[in-house]
Structure formats: C-alpha cells, structure tokens
Amino acid sequence: MSRIARDSFSSKFGVIAAAAGSAIGLGNIWKFPYITGVHGGAAFLFVYLGFILAIGLPIMLSELVIGRKSRRNSFGSFKKLVPKGLWKYVGVLGLGAAFFILSFYGVVAGWSVRYIFFAFTDAFKGSSAEITDFFNAFKTHPEKPLLYQLIFMLATGSVVVLGVNKGIEKVSKVLMPVLLILILILDVRAITLDGASEGLSFLFKPDFSKLSFEAILEALGHAFFSLSLGMGTLITYGSYINKKNDLVKTAIQVTVADTVVALLAGIAIIPAVFAFGLEPSAGPGLIFETLPNVFQTMAGGTFFSILFFLLLSIAALTSAISILEVVVAYFTEELKVKRKVATILATLLTTLLGVICSLSLGIYSDVTIFGKNFFELLEFISSNILLPLGGMLIALFIGWGLGKYKVFKEIAQGGKLDGRFLAIFMFLVKFLAPIAIFIVFLYGLGVFK
Ligand code: PHE
Numbered sequence: 222m223s224r225i226a227r228d229s230f231s232s233k234f235g236v237i238a239a240a241a242g243s244a245i246g247l248g249n250i251w252k253f254p255y256i257t258g259v260h261g262g263a264a265f266l267f268v269y270l271g272f273i274l275a276i277g278l279p280i281m282l283s284e285l286v287i288g289r290k291s292r293r294n295s296f297g298s299f300k301k302l303v304p305k306g307l308w309k310y311v312g313v314l315g316l317g318a319a320f321f322i323l324s325f326y327g328v329v330a331g332w333s334v335r336y337i338f339f340a341f342t343d344a345f346k347g348s349s350a351e352i353t354d355f356f357n358a359f360k361t362h363p364e365k366p367l368l369y370q371l372i373f374m375l376a377t378g379s380v381v382v383l384g385v386n387k388g389i390e391k392v393s394k395v396l397m398p399v400l401l402i403l404i405l406i407l408d409v410r411a412i413t414l415d416g417a418s419e420g421l422s423f424l425f426k427p428d429f430s431k432l433s434f435e436a437i438l439e440a441l442g443h444a445f446f447s448l449s450l451g452m453g454t455l456i457t458y459g460s461y462i463n464k465k466n467d468l469v470k471t472a473i474q475v476t477v478a479d480t481v482v483a484l485l486a487g488i489a490i491i492p493a494v495f496a497f498g499l500e501p502s503a504g505p506g507l508i509f510e511t512l513p514n515v516f517q518t519m520a521g522g523t524f525f526s527i528l529f530f531l532l533l534s535i536a537a538l539t540s541a542i543s544i545l546e547v548v549v550a551y552f553t554e555e556l557k558v559k560r561k562v563a564t565i566l567a568t569l570l571t572t573l574l575g576v577i578c579s580l581s582l583g584i585y586s587d588v589t590i591f592g593k594n595f596f597e598l599l600e601f602i603s604s605n606i607l608l609p610l611g612g613m614l615i616a617l618f619i620g621w622g623l624g625k626y627k628v629f630k631e632i633a634q635g636g637k638l639d640g641r642f643l644a645i646f647m648f649l650v651k652f653l654a655p656i657a658i659f660i661v662f663l664y665g666l667g668v669f670k
Contacts (some may be wrong), residue, residue: 227292227460227461228384228385228386228461229385229386229461229462229463230385230386230390230458230461230462230463231386231390232390233466234394235386235390235393235394236458236462236463236466236471237471237474237475237478238390238393238394238396238397239389239390239393239458239539239543240455240458240471240475240543241393241397241474241475241478241479242393242396242397242539242540242542242543243449243454243455243458243539243540243542243543243544244447244448244449244475244476244478244479244540245397245400245478245479245482245536245539245540246326246447246449246536246537246539246540246541247326247329247330247333247533247536247537247540248443248446248447248483248540249447249479249482249483249486249536250482250486250508250532250533250536251329251333251505251507251508251533252443252446252447252505253443253447253483253486253487254486254487254490254491254501254507254508255501255503255504255505255507255508256439256443257269257424257487257491257501258491258494258500258501258502258503258507259502259504260431260432260433260435260436260439260440261428261431261432261436262423262424262426262427262428262431262491262501263423263424263425263426263427263428264427264428264429264431264432264436265431265432265436265439265440266424266425266427266487267427268432268436268437268440269440269443269444270480272440272441272444272657273444273448273476273480275649275653275654275657276441276444276612276649276653276654276657276658277444277445277447277448277450277476278472278473278476279616279646279649279650279654280445280448280450280451280612280615280616280650280654281448281450281455281472281475281476282468282469282472282632282646283615283616283618283619283650284450284453284454284455284456284459284615285455285456285458285459285462285468285471285472286459286468286619286628286631286632287299287302287456287459287615287618287619287623288455288456288457288458288459288460288461288462289459289460289462289464289466289468289631289634290302290627290631291456291460292460293460293554294312294453294456294457294460294547294550294551294553294554294555295312295315295316295452295453295454295456295457295547295550295551296309296312296313296315296316296453296551296555297312297551297554297555298312298453298456298460299311299312299618300312302623302627303618303622303623308614308618308622311453311611311614311615311618312453312456312551314452314607314610314611314614315451315452315453315456315547315607315611316452316453316547316548316551317603317607318451318452318603318607318608318611319452319453319454319544319545319547319548320548320570320571320574321574321599321600321602321603321607322452322544322599322603322604323541323544323545323548323571323575324571324572324574324575324577324578324599325575325578325596325599325600326537326540326541326544327370327373327374327377327541327571327572327575328366328370328575328578328579328582328596329537330370330373330534330537330538330541331366331367331368331369331370331371331372331373331579332359332360332366332369332509333530333533333534333537334369334372334373334530334534335359335365335366335369336509336513336526336530336533337527337530337531337534339530340516340523340526340527340529340530341523341527343517343523345513345516345517346517347517349499349510349511349514352510352513352514352517353506353510356506356509356510356513360509360579360582360583361582361583361584361586362583363580363583363584366579367576367579370572370575370576370579371572373534373537373538373541374541374568374571374572374575375568376538377538377541377542377545377568378545378564378565378567378568380392380538380542381542381545381546381549381564381567381568382560382561382564382565384560385461385546388542389542389543389546392539392542393539393542396535396538396539397539399535400482400532400535400536400539401482403528403529403531403532403535404482404485404486404489404532405485406525406528407489407525407528407529407532408485408488408489410489410493410519410521410525411488411489411490411492411493411496412488412492414492414493414496414519415496416492416495416496416497416498417492417493417495417496418492419492419495419496420491420492420493420494420495420496420501421488421491421492423491423495423501424487424488424491424492435664438660438661438664441657441658441660441661442604442605442608442609442661442664445604445608445609445612446604446608447479447483448475448476448479449540449543450608450611450612450615451607451608451609451610451611451612451615452544452547452603452607452608452611453547453611454543454544454546454547456615457543457546457547457550458543458546460550463635464634464635465634465635466635467635467636467637468631468632468634468635468636469632469636469642470636482536489529490507490508490512493512493515493519494507494511494512494515496515497514497515497518497519499511499514499515508533512526512529513526516529545564545567545568545571548563548567548571549563549564549567552566552567574599577595578595578596578599579596580595581594581595581596581597582594582596605662605664605666606662606666609658609661609662610662612654612658613654613655613658613659613662616649616650616651616654616655616658617650617651617655619650620647620650620651620652620655621651625647628647629643
C-alpha cells in the first residue's frame with residue numbers, strides 16, 4: 222500500500238509561530254481591549270489571567286496531545302484514539318464551529334483590510350458621531366464590505382492551499398515577527414502620549430468592586446476564543462508537530478505569547494483612548510469608531526492608523542488560516558479529496574456563509590432568529606455553545622476517556638515528566654475545567670440571566 226507522507230512543521234519556531242499565529246487574532250486586538258474596557262479594567266484582567274492558567278493552558282496541552290498522538294484531523298483523531306463510543310463526534314462539533322467562526326471572522330477581517338485603505342486616504346475624519354456614522358454606513362452597505370471579505374478569504378485560502386510546511390509555517394514565520402514589531406511601535410506611541418498614565422492605571426490597578434458575575438463568565442469564554450481552544454485547531458496543528466517537540470513547553474509558550482500580545486494590544490489602545498478624553502467602554506466599536514477618533518487627533522495619526530489596521534489584518538489572517546486548516550484537514554483525510562479541491566471547497570462554503578453574515582448587518586437586518594441577526598447568531602452559537610462544549614469534552618476525553626498512561630506517554634515524548642505537574646494537570650482536566658466550563662455554558666445559554 223502506498224502511503225503519502227503527512228505534511229508537518231519543520232522547526233520549533235515554525236510550530237510556535239503557527240500556533241501563536243492562530244491564537245493571536247481579532248480576539249486579542251479587537252475584542253480583548255473592548256471587553257476589558259466594558260468590564261472595568263484591571264480586575265477583569267486578573268480573572269482572565271487566572272482562567273488562562275487554570276483552564277486554557279491544560280486544555281491547550283490536551284488538544285496538542287490528542288493531535289500529535291493520533292496524527293489525524295480533529296474528527297479522525299478521536300476516531301483513531303477511541304474508535305468505539307461517541308467521542309468521535311467531538312470532532313464534528315469542532316467542524317461546525319470552524320465553519321461558523323470563519324464566516325463571521327472573514328467579515329470583521331474584511332473591515333480591517335478596508336480600514337487600512339481608509340487610513341491611507343484619511344477617510345475617517347470628523348466628529349465622533351460622524352466617524353460612527355461612517356463605520357455604520359460601511360458595514361451595512363450591501364456590496365462594499367463583501368469585496369474586502371472576499372479579498373481576505375482568498376488570501377487565507379492561498380496560504381492554506383500551499384500546505385502546512387510551505388504555506389502555513391512559512392507565512393507565520395514571517396508575519397508573527399512583523400506583528401510583534403508593529404504592536405511594539407504602537408505601544409511606544411501610546412505610552413508616550415500626554416495623559417497616558419490614566420489609561421495604564423485603568424488597565425493595571427484592580428478595583429474588584431467593579432467585577433460582576435457576568436464579567437467573570439465573559440473572561441472564561443474569552444480565554445477559549447483567544448487561545449483558539451475547543452474546536453480542534455490545536456488538535457489539527459498538534460498533528461503536524463514532530464515527536465521531538467516538547468508539548469508542555471509548546472503549550473506554555475503559545476499561551477504566554479497570546480496573553481502578552483493581548484496585554485500589548487490593551488496598552489496600545491486604552492492609554493490612547495484616555496489621553497484623548499474618550500471612554501474605553503464603547504464596546505465592539507472601540508476599534509472602528511473610538512480609535513479612528515484618537516488617530517485623527519494624534520501627531521502622526523495617519524501613519525499609526527495604517528500600522529494599526531495592518532496589524533489587525535495580519536493577526537486575523539494567521540488565525541483564519543488555522544480555522545480553514547481544520548476544515549481542509551478533515552476534507553483531505555476523511556473525504557479523501559486533494560488539498561486543492563478541499564481548500565477551494567472550504568473557502569467557498571465559508572465565504573458564502575460569511576456573505577450572509579455581512580448582509581445580515583445591512584439589508585437583511587430585519588431577519589432575526591431568537592432576536593439575533595445571522596451574524597450575531599453564528600457568533601453566539603460558536604463562541605457561547607460550540608467552543609465551551611468542545612473544550613469541556615476535550616478535557617473530559619483526556620481526563621477520563623483516553624487513559625492516563627497514554628496521555629503521559631505522549632507528553633514524555635520530546636519532554637520530561639514531572640510528577641507534580643502531571644497531578645495538577647490531571648486534576649484540572651478531570652474536574653476543574655469541565656465544571657467551570659459547564660457553568661459558562663449555562664451562562665452562554667442565558668440560564669443565569
Ligand atoms: N484565537 C483567535 C483570535 O483570538 C480566534 C480563533 C478561535 C481561532 C478559534 C481559531 C479557533 O482571534
């Protein structure tokens with residue numbers, strides 16, 4: 222029987238760049254600063270950091286173990302490791318989440334690409350209200366956002382079609398350092414503005430009286446989204462990792478990178494917002510409404526706004542690549558189609574779904590299901606239902622399904638076994654993570670409202 226060698230990452234830096242590229246995305250730069258702003262700053266941040274450590278990190282390691290042990294896509298991996306029973310359907314959930322997330326992700330990423338060009342021509346100028354109207358007119362327009370969504374999705378597909386090593390790894394190795402440089406430049410600009418210190422203390426001095434139950438649960442949900450957990454992204458990437466790599470180290474490095482970039486994004490945005498006397502609590506519009514207002518007043522604003530939207534687009538691209546790869550790996554391995562066919566099909570389907578998302582903000586905004594338009598519905602189902610559910614099942618699979626010795630054996634390959642670490646890890650995946658996620662899940666469904 223002839224066997225085609227499975228594509229894989231070729232270097233440790235490549236693994237980190239690709240996995241951190243997946244984790245660092247719109248979640249860090251668009252969502253993290255605004256939810257921190259809405260939930261009152263530092264106290265929220267500390268809770269988020271606690272969840273990252275106690276739940277995010279162990280589930281990330283779990284996904285990497287499942288992927289590398291099975292060397293399969295997110296569906297095939299469960300099927301291979303435990304063929305009997307219902308575990309393999311965890312992968313199906315993940316595929317659903319991938320389709321949904323990529324479709325609305327492509328829309329927001331498309332806005333970001335458009336804003337690079339708007340920044341070049343200084344298009345967003347005027348009063349706060351004018352800038353908000355400008356954004357609303359753009360995002361609700363029937364065709365204009367579609368063009369940029371399409372450009373973004375084509376870019377995503379063109380990288381994925383080249384494969385893991387020649388496409389994903391190569392591109393991530395270039396883009397991740399660029400991203401880091403861009404964000405550092407923006408950080409230096411933000412903290413040297415007069416009046417920046419108020420923003421820094423908002424970000425780092427906790428006031429726990431501001432912390433609501435809702436904020437705590439939002440922090441947990443965001444830990445999932447931000448680390449790309451719960452839908453098999455890191456199972457898929459894990460399946461391309463060499464047996465010589467230390468999985469524990471990889472999980473730690475990716476988690477640290479994601480968290481540091483979220484903090485750097487907060488530092489780049491929140492002090493600037495305060496320095497110009499604006500509020501950080503604008504919500505989802507913080508980036509497209511409040512920030513352009515900051516840029517138009519700041520010295521060198523045009524230059525920095527171009528850099529900012531470039532940064533946002535790059536971050537979105539490496540994340541979108543990882544979501545598309547989940548679907549493409551499934552199509553090639555389970556449906557046995559060529560990578561090219563799989564990529565075209567997956568890009569086409571998610572783009573079409575994305576078109577409906579985009580139109581649902583404008584001409585179809587009166588079509589609602591459970592009071593949500595299509596964009597909001599997909600975001601809700603994926604972030605609040607599919608990711609937490611997937612994450613909980615992944616933790617349970619490692620904690621109870623696969624068997625402790627198989628888990629330890631996989632971790633030992635390329636790494637060392639530390640008894641205390643393993644005991645804590647098993648406690649977290651067996652009990653703490655599933656229980657905590659179950660609570661978020663109920664919250665996502667609105668049980669506590
Ligand atoms: N982690 C990405 C971000 O922060 C989003 C993402 C979610 C990517 C799930 C892959 C899987 O934007």
